[in-house]
Amino acid sequence: MPRPSNTEERRQQIVDGLLKVMAERGYERASVGEIAKAAGLGPGLVHYHFSGKQEILLTLVGQLASRVRERVETRLAKLKSDDSRARVDAFIDAFLSRGEDAAPEAVASWVTISAEAIRQPEVRAAYEAVVRADLARLESLVADVVGRRRARTIAAGLFAAVQGYFVLSASAPGLVPAGSAAGTVKRMAAGLLDTAEAKEEAS
Incomplete structure (x- = not known):
């Protein structure tokens, strides 16, 4: 190389x-x-x-997005089966698990970037593009479990929980029990997926 x-x-x-x-x-x-x-x-x-601080920030947005996507793909590649639920869990783990590749500085910076997205149109555009792509990826994984009809709502709820954990861990770290985020959101996912599958079977 x-x-x-x-x-x-x-x-x-x-x-x-x-x-x-x-x-x-x-x-x-x-x-x-x-x-x-x-x-x-x-x-x-x-x-x-x-050219200025904002250009550095926009470069960082792209890099943080690439890093978490690499984490997602690495976790998906490690799965030994095509279990659709395990793939949803792998996505959640990529964002929230506290393994060797955890990046607390990146999480804190992402929370700051989300705040800057409210203030700066250029940052908002970059932030929104990243969030749209990540949410679309999660939606496709959820759709493999419950079908397209209910996937968007479930994916949006799970992704909002992930982002909420980011905010809490960065701004009030003592409120979130260490290592609890990924497990909690995966249990939320299981409940939402079970309910959606039951509704699908009943309809």
Whole structure:
């Protein structure tokens, strides 16, 4: 595999710097100077590689989306069967489980990004594109269990629970028992899927 260019390395350092600072202090207090310091670079290099803080943020949105999608696909690939319910659980685990690949800084930053999506139209567009794609993926997995008719509602409810756990864990971490999120949402999924299957059989 070819070695990344110096420019790619520097840009990645800067994006990682924003991730670190934003997870600790939020977006507003993530100054270019603080980002540069966290990246181990001078502020001039930040300005050289990015037009501004928002461009770094938009790059981070895309990277966080790619990382969680890799987690989803890795978990789906590890399944030994085509059990549709296990595939829904794998999706939930990819977002909420606390294994070796858990990323608390990414979760905290994602919560901050969702807040910035309310304030900045460009961030809103990027955020919405990510959420739409992730929700569509979950909807397709749910549809494999209960069919298309009820899949959207169930997927939306489960995805809202995932995002809610993100907010709680980032803003009030003591309120969520450690390691409980994935199991709780998977039990919610089981209840919703059981109910939908029962309705399907009754109709």
